[in-house]
Amino acid sequence: MTIQGWILILAFTGILLALAKPMGLWLFALYEGRRTPVHAVFAPVERGFYRLSGIDPAAEQGWRRYAVHMLVFNIALALCTYALLRLQNVLPGNPQAFRAVAPPLAFNTAISFTANTNWQSYAGESTMSNLSQMLALTLHNFLSAATGIALAFALFRGFARRSAGTIGNFWADVTRITLYLLLPLSIALAVFYMASGVPQTLAGSIDAATLEGGRQTIALGPVASQEAIKLLGTNGGGFFNANSAHPFENPTALTNFVQMVSILVIGLGLAFAFGKAVGNTRQGWAILAAMTILFLAGTGLTYWAEAAGNPILHQLGVPGGNMEGKEVRFGIAASALYAVVTTAASCGAVNAMHDSFTALGGLVPLFNMQLGEVVIGGVGAGIYGFLLFAILAVFVAGLMVGRTPEYVGKKIEAREVKLAVLAIAILPLIILSFTALASVTAAGLAGPLNKGPHGFSEILYAFTSAVANNGSAFAGLSANTPFYNGLLGIAMWIGRFFIIVPMLAIAGSLAAKTYTPAGAGSFPTTGGLWIGLLVGIILILGGLTFLPSLALGPIADHLAMIHGQLS
Amino acid sequence: MGQDFTSSLRPAFAMTILFALLLGILYPLAMTGVGQTIFPDQANGSLVRDAGGRVVGSALIGQAFASPGYFHGRPSAAGKGYDGLASSGSNLGPASQALADRVRADVDAGRSPTPADLVTASASGLDPHISLEAALVQVARVAAARGMPEEQARDLVERAVERPMLGFLGTPHVNVLAVNRALDALRP
Numbered sequence: 001m002t003i004q005g006w007i008l009i010l011a012f013t014g015i016l017l018a019l020a021k022p023m024g025l026w027l028f029a030l031y032e033g034r035r036t037p038v039h040a041v042f043a044p045v046e047r048g049f050y051r052l053s054g055i056d057p058a059a060e061q062g063w064r065r066y067a068v069h070m071l072v073f074n075i076a077l078a079l080c081t082y083a084l085l086r087l088q089n090v091l092p093g094n095p096q097a098f099r100a101v102a103p104p105l106a107f108n109t110a111i112s113f114t115a116n117t118n119w120q121s122y123a124g125e126s127t128m129s130n131l132s133q134m135l136a137l138t139l140h141n142f143l144s145a146a147t148g149i150a151l152a153f154a155l156f157r158g159f160a161r162r163s164a165g166t167i168g169n170f171w172a173d174v175t176r177i178t179l180y181l182l183l184p185l186s187i188a189l190a191v192f193y194m195a196s197g198v199p200q201t202l203a204g205s206i207d208a209a210t211l212e213g214g215r216q217t218i219a220l221g222p223v224a225s226q227e228a229i230k231l232l233g234t235n236g237g238g239f240f241n242a243n244s245a246h247p248f249e250n251p252t253a254l255t256n257f258v259q260m261v262s263i264l265v266i267g268l269g270l271a272f273a274f275g276k277a278v279g280n281t282r283q284g285w286a287i288l289a290a291m292t293i294l295f296l297a298g299t300g301l302t303y304w305a306e307a308a309g310n311p312i313l314h315q316l317g318v319p320g321g322n323m324e325g326k327e328v329r330f331g332i333a334a335s336a337l338y339a340v341v342t343t344a345a346s347c348g349a350v351n352a353m354h355d356s357f358t359a360l361g362g363l364v365p366l367f368n369m370q371l372g373e374v375v376i377g378g379v380g381a382g383i384y385g386f387l388l389f390a391i392l393a394v395f396v397a398g399l400m401v402g403r404t405p406e407y408v409g410k411k412i413e414a415r416e417v418k419l420a421v422l423a424i425a426i427l428p429l430i431i432l433s434f435t436a437l438a439s440v441t442a443a444g445l446a447g448p449l450n451k452g453p454h455g456f457s458e459i460l461y462a463f464t465s466a467v468a469n470n471g472s473a474f475a476g477l478s479a480n481t482p483f484y485n486g487l488l489g490i491a492m493w494i495g496r497f498f499i500i501v502p503m504l505a506i507a508g509s510l511a512a513k514t515y516t517p518a519g520a521g522s523f524p525t526t527g528g529l530w531i532g533l534l535v536g537i538i539l540i541l542g543g544l545t546f547l548p549s550l551a552l553g554p555i556a557d558h559l560a561m562i563h564g565q566l567s
Numbered sequence: 568m569g570q571d572f573t574s575s576l577r578p579a580f581a582m583t584i585l586f587a588l589l590l591g592i593l594y595p596l597a598m599t600g601v602g603q604t605i606f607p608d609q610a611n612g613s614l615v616r617d618a619g620g621r622v623v624g625s626a627l628i629g630q631a632f633a634s635p636g637y638f639h640g641r642p643s644a645a646g647k648g649y650d651g652l653a654s655s656g657s658n659l660g661p662a663s664q665a666l667a668d669r670v671r672a673d674v675d676a677g678r679s680p681t682p683a684d685l686v687t688a689s690a691s692g693l694d695p696h697i698s699l700e701a702a703l704v705q706v707a708r709v710a711a712a713r714g715m716p717e718e719q720a721r722d723l724v725e726r727a728v729e730r731p732m733l734g735f736l737g738t739p740h741v742n743v744l745a746v747n748r749a750l751d752a753l754r755p
Contacts, residue, residue, distance in 0.1 A: 004735040011735065045589070053581035068571040073579040080583060125652055135591035142590045171578055178586070183594065190598045191605075197627055200595075200602035200610045205652065208614070208624045211637065211747055216630055218651035220612050225598040242645075242654035245690030247627040248612070253737030309683075310661045316670050319680045324666065324687040325656040328641070328696040331738035335690075352690045353656035356666075454660030476658030557662060566664040 001307040005333030009299055012260060012337060013292065019265050020288060024272025030176050031153050031273060033057075042179040049175055057175075060166035063508025066154055067501055069170045070147060074114050074497075077143060081110040081136040085128075093131025095204030096219075101127065108485035113140035115496035116148055116378065118230075118237030118348055118471035119462075119488060121480040125219035125240045130202055137237060138226045142186075145233025145266075146177040148380025151500055152270055155384045156277040158507030159408050162515045167507050181266075182233060189228035189262060197251035200224040223248055231262045234378035236348030236471045244338070244351040245327055256330055256351060260338055263347045267376045270383040278408040282526040287386060290534045294375040295344055298364045303336040305361035312564055325356030336361065343368035346378030348471025355450070355458065355474040359558035362474070363550060366461055369468040371542040372427055381469065384503050390525075391420040391506070393537045397523040397530075407525055409515045416509060419502040426498050427467055428545040430491055434463045435549065443483035449476030452567030453560060457553035462488060467495035615744065624744050625651075629695040632747060636712035638697070638705050638724075640743040641684055642673060645692025657688040696740040699728055715754050723749055 029036050035043075050057055061069065085101035088094055101109065105121055112119045113136070124133070150173035157167045194200050199220045208216045223239045227249055230237060244250040244259060268288065275284020307321045321332040330338070335352035342349050343365035354362050368375055374386040390407060395417045398405030405412040438444030438459045447462075448455030458474040465472055466488045473479070479488065524530060560567065602610030613626040624630050629640045631649040646653035659666035673686040682701040702724045710720040727746045731737040 004731065007735040049582065049585050052585060053578045055578050055582075065571040065574070069575040069578065072572065072575040073582065076579045076583045080587070123653065123655070125654065134595040135587060138595060139587055139591040143586060171582065175582075178590070183590070186594070187598070191601060194598070194602045194606045194610055197609045197613050199612045200599050200606075201612070202599060203611070206612060206614065206622060208622045208630075208651075210624055210630045211744070211751065212630075212632060212634060214631060216624060216628075216649065216651050218612060218625055218628055219654075222595045222599055224602060224610075225595040240654045240691075242656065242691035242693070245656070246654050247629075247691060247693055247695055251613075251627050252732075254732055257736055312662065312667055313670055313683070313687075316667065317674050317680050318670060318683050318686055320683045322661070322687075323683040324659065324661075325690045326687075327690050327694050328684050328698055328740045329694075329737055334737070350690075353658055355658040355660060356656060356688075356690075358661045449658055450660040450663055452662065454662060457660070474658070475656070476660075557660065560662040564662075566662055566667055 001303060002333065005303060005307070008333050009303065009337055012257065013296065016261060016264055016268055017288070017292070019261070020268040020272045023265050023269025024276065024284070026181065027149070027266070027269050027273040028276040030180055031156060031277060033172065033176070036180050038180050038184045042183070046175055046179055050171070053171070055171045057169055057172035059169055061169055062166050063154070063504045066167055066170050067504045070151070070500070071497065074147065077140065078110045078114040081113060081140065082106050084136045085109060085132055088129045088132045091129070091131055093134070093202070094129035095202070096129065098127060098129050104482045104485040105480060108489040111489045111492050112471065113137055113235070113237060114144060115469050115492045116144035116233070116235060116346060116381065117466060117469040117492045117496070118235045119466055119473070119492060120237055120471070121485055121488070123241035124238055130204065130221050133226060133239060134222055138229060141226065141229040141233045141235040141237070142178055142182050143174070144235065145182060145229070145379045146174045148378060149177045149266070149270070150174050150380070151503065152380040152383045154504060155387060155507045156274055158510035159410055160277045160279070161511045163513070164511040167511050182229060185232055186225070186228040189232060189258070190224045192258065193224040193227050193255060196255045198224040198227055198255070199248055231259045231347065231349055232266065234263055234267070234345045234347040236342065238349065244349045245353070250351055253329055253334060256334055256338065259349070260341045263341050263345050263349070264376050266379045267345055267382040270380065274383060280408065283408055286526045286531055290531045291376045291386070293531070293535055294538070295340065298344070298368055298375065299337055299340045302340050302361045302364040303333055305358045306332050306336045308358070310358055311562055312566070315564065322358050322361070325353030327351065339365045340368065342472055343470060344373065344375040344377070346373045346381050346469045348465065350472050353475060354461070354472060355476045359554045359561050362457065363554035365472065366457070366464060366554065367542065367546070367550065369464045369470050370427070370431070370546045371538055372424065373468050373470065374538060378469070385499070388420045388423050388503065389538050390534065391416055392424070393534050394523060394525065396537060397533060401521070401523060403521050406516050406518070406522055409517065410510050410513050411516050416506050419506045423499045423502040424541065426494060430467045430494055431463050432549060434487055434491055435460050438463070438487070443481065446481070447477045447479065447484055449478070453553055453556035454567070457557060460549055460553050463491055466491040469495050615748070626742065626745065627695055628693050630744060632743065634712070635708050637747045637750065638702055638709060638743050640697060641694050642669070642686065642688045643692040644688045649693060651693065654691045654693055656690045656692065695742050695744060697743055699724070699739045699741060702741040702746065709750070713750070713754050719753070720750070723753065
């Protein structure tokens with residue numbers, strides 16, 4: 001570890017925390033439906049969209065209607081994407097003359113991008129036409145992110161409203177978030193990326209005659225426009241196979257820094273906006289504090305493991321940190337930090353190959369996802385996942401002091417706790433059962449590239465990433481098979497929507513409750529005790545459920561690595 | 568529930584089309600227009616051309632070098648090596664036999680220790696850079712192959728070094744294609 005590395009990590013954390021409030025205020029304006037400076041440009045578009053779609057943005061929806069409209073919209077998007085991928089060979093915008101995407105892969109990809117996962121069983125530069133990249137994938141990057149933020153808004157309203165039957169209007173939320181937040185920021189980021197060297201062209205590739213007389217064909221495309229929203233929306237699906245490690249997606253250490261900030265900035269802003277929505281910004285800061293503690297702990301461990309390096313290579317006369325699967329322009333600190341950032345959020349973009357991390361360095365991204373990506377978290381999904389844990393934490397606190405638990409002025413009763421447990425239990429249930437299935441079937445065992453415990457880690461990482469809607473991979477796994485495409489597709493859909501629906505039911509149930517002012521017996525949800533309890537609940541739940549699987553994978557792998565046992 | 572569903576169909580259908588036009592067509596095309604007008608060099612892949620205008624590569628994309636008179640880049644897992652249509656890392660785990668075998672084969676027995684980046688595959692397989700140390704250990708070989716003084720080759724490397732921005736963003740590194748083109752220009 002170096003001083004520069006720690007300066008990078010601390011500067012990054014400081015800049016992010018400084019951006020939490022301005023981003024939170026912007027989000028809060030959208031939450032309340034107030035005007036922002038960019039309304040001057042996009043308000044006519046918003047009105048036009050409503051008129052053409054027959055939407056009354058002021059018509060409030062109960063949680064059931066909000067959920068149904070959200071689901072139908074997402075299913076429509078997934079079906080359109082499936083059709084587009086199957087037909088890309090006959091559509092324009094295909095300068096590379098790629099074939100139609102095969103049905104299992106199109107199924108997997110349509111679900112993957114709808115569910116904000118962006119798991120990629122394919123290599124972008126040899127599979128997807130420019131039109132598919134733009135019209136199918138970039139579109140999803142915006143709308144899955146907007147859907148996530150809208151859902152967070154709906155849950156905020158559940159906490160904030162009193163004796164209410166409604167939690168907002170899904171269409172108004174999605175449209176405003178897209179037009180007044182995601183699109184303007186993406187335009188600014190795309191211009192920055194282009195200035196830094198990210199290509200933006202409709203050409204497919206270019207031929208070069210190399211200095212040694214060889215030939216190199218270099219894939220190009222409309223990369224910058226997709227890159228901007230890929231990170232901002234915590235989508236993570238790369239234009240190229242190597243994702244943000246590819247020099248065309250992430251050309252400099254500065255673009256790398258901006259990418260990491262854009263992955264987390266909306267998630268942090270939402271924590272602040274939550275505090276504003278419930279009328280007590282200290283509630284928001286308490287959540288931010290708990291998140292930051294977990295984030296720095298994970299970053300420290302990964303950075304230490306990667307900087308310490310691989311003793312097997314040390315013995316071969318290659319000292320220093322682990323550079324396998326990392327890019328020189330980023331170095332070890334920025335690669336370790338990026339890995340923690342992308343799995344703290346449900347992003348899944350990578351600037352280094354997690355598969356080639358040391359065993360403990362790779363354990364942290366895996367564990368981050370297994371905690372449900374609530375350490376800051378993805379856009380929307382992070383904060384609503386975190387609030388589910390908060391509900392459990394006040395329930396536990398209530399059991400200890402023997403009083404009805406309450407959180408930010410709402411009594412938490414049996415219905416909310418049951419729904420929260422249901423949503424939280426989905427994650428281990430699907431991850432562990434699907435991993436077990438893949439570990440005992442021939443089709444599953446055909447996947448891993450590496451042998452021994454690391455091969456098991458590849459399978460475990462894949463299903464964890466899918467259910468947690470992350471999308472990063474231990475990419476040695478050959479996932480472009482009917483078995484993995486099908487199973488991972490199902491895992492992603494369940495991981496997204498089987499958490500969302502109970503969460504919206506909680507929002508509806510909370511909105512209907514009256515306000516309960518904090519009394520002398522209330523457990524305070526702002527101080528150090530609360531932050532400690534939250535961190536404890538998150539770690540104990542995650543730790544107890546996943547420890548056995550981690551012991552079989554990364555921990556066994558670590559023991560093999562330090563004892564030089566190759567497999 | 569039934570009414571919730573029927574009331575969703577028109578907005579879901581219409582908004583899918585409207586957003587597709589705005590975000591899937593208009594936005595990327597507008598950005599392409601901006602890029603091609605204001606940043607034509609970067610937007611088209613930062614291409615590097617020789618004196619005759621022929622494209623010899625991209626400033627951002629590494630290419631394969633094997634002859635002793637050139638600085639070599641990192642091992643590449645992109646296709647058969649530096650394939651611009653198949654970016655990829657090796658994805659070998661830390662205790663992988665294949666990784667240990669590959670590194671053992673690449674390590675120069677007579678020269679220990681070896682800079683790590685010179686024997687480890689990059690994440691993209693297209694890494695255009697090597698560390699300063701990895702360039703310096705190659706100076707003697709390159710200078711001997713070209714029949715030039717070592718001082719001159721070392722000087723070339725030191726002028727090509729890109730330092731970390733603000734002192735902490737990135738690591739000191741050398742663009743392999745750029746330094747090799749400088750070599751060709753200096754002593755063909």
